[in-house]
Amino acid sequence: MHAYFTEEGSVEAVNARMGQNVSPRLATVMASLVKHLHAFAKEVELTQAEWDYGIDFLTRTGQICSGERQEFILLSDTLGLSMLVDAINNRRPTGATENTVFGPFHVEDAPIREHGATISLDGKGESCLFEGRVTDLDGQPIEGATVDVWSDNADGFYDVQQPGIQPKWNNRGRFVTGPDGRYSFVGIKPVSYPIPDDGPVGQMLGHLGRHPYRPAHMHYLVTAPGFQKIVTHTFVGEDPYLESDTVFGVKQTLVAPFEHISGATEWRSPFDFVMVPDATEDHRLADSIEHAAS
């Protein structure tokens, strides 16, 4: 007799249905997805009304998405999935700079500026000197590393969120290290801000008793030939949201000093980036993605 669907054998019934010529990686990913999805429904004994609510929630999440709004990424972020995928794919030895989430506000080809230049162009906020070195794991300086930086302004918005209000390239810039591996620039002490919370994800956070805020941070994308790229932030140590970042982006090693200094610049935040050699690229999914996209 054929094995029809049963509550007990639900995972096997679904996964046995896959054809013979499926990409091995796609088969692995889907079989695991079905296994864990069914385990969830069984563990909580999901009711029909809860299932209805879930279908409606996912539909609303998809329908609010637009060119400027990606609610499924917000959902992934607030459930810790984005940070988990980042962690799985960026395991590094102790001493190397840790990754964190990329975020939606990076812009390619920001102006390359001189060391020490000011990236804050709107005159707002408390000025802060960001400086440090880019080195390898042995502490040797890396020459020719590009330190691409971006942050919100003192009102909590990135320039791309306020075109026509903020100057273009406000609080953005790229800095290329010399033989000493040093970088430095003057920005502002960044401020905390909420993720967009007027959609389904914001409602979810409300029902879970969570706030939508990210602690203040400066974004960095550090690249150098022969080394793994670093996608990370540094955080302002005393931020009230440091221990409750709504996207779970904070790591202990990324909490940078912010020191009050005297002079025209009010703050100083030193931070060194430690890069690891580029590993062989992981081609696990290349096949199945190409297959799926075809």
Next chain:
Amino acid sequence: MHAYFTEEGSVEAVNARMGQNVSPRLATVMASLVKHLHAFAKEVELTQAEWDYGIDFLTRTGQICSGERQEFILLSDTLGLSMLVDAINNRRPTGATENTVFGPFHVEDAPIREHGATISLDGKGESCLFEGRVTDLDGQPIEGATVDVWSDNADGFYDVQQPGIQPKWNNRGRFVTGPDGRYSFVGIKPVSYPIPDDGPVGQMLGHLGRHPYRPAHMHYLVTAPGFQKIVTHTFVGEDPYLESDTVFGVKQTLVAPFEHISGATEWRSPFDFVMVPDATEDHRLADSIEHAAS
């Protein structure tokens, strides 16, 4: 030191973030969801490219939804989740008629017809007499049970999919049992048909080497005061898709006989419905849904 997010402690980091006044049921469901979602990502070591693909897939699934199209239900159906939730919420003793998926094509308030009446109004298809009894677990007839039936026509479409082409209420009707618990009507031998497969779910089925077909079936919604409602189908035994229903709706006990008979009606399909007393309704989620919807 505060426990920041780590790969190993990812589930705990996320679930520890829930507030104090969260609905207990919502907290249980979300904690389990996060646990299984992270377990999936860890088990397959989900790559960044796969995550990107998943975000895009879910977004496209949401954006194709409309008043007439519910792609997330199709996704749930084809991953076996809909049948699993139905099974969890409709466990019945041996001998009782089993449930299966409701489907999107039921219409309320179909005409109440006399026993033996024809529901096929378009003159298409091979006519079939459907008949049997509605009883309790002891075989005692249930009087006043409503047997609400619907099927596709011989072209594989429900009337609501072809307004203006098929007569209104084609292949639909309600029959109310008398003291003998009997029902009977003349419909057609239903035909197999594909679920809508021109969207993301159809692409997924293609990549998984699966077809989009459902085996031929007659839908039933059987209700009677004091008994649990039965939402089910009966299936045509020799259908080529019987063992590969794309939504996993087939159960052995729902495969009904289809006997060739002589006369104006070509086929006969006998099937008895066995109902169980109405249990105390499950109010587990009522609270958290109301909470979430407020």
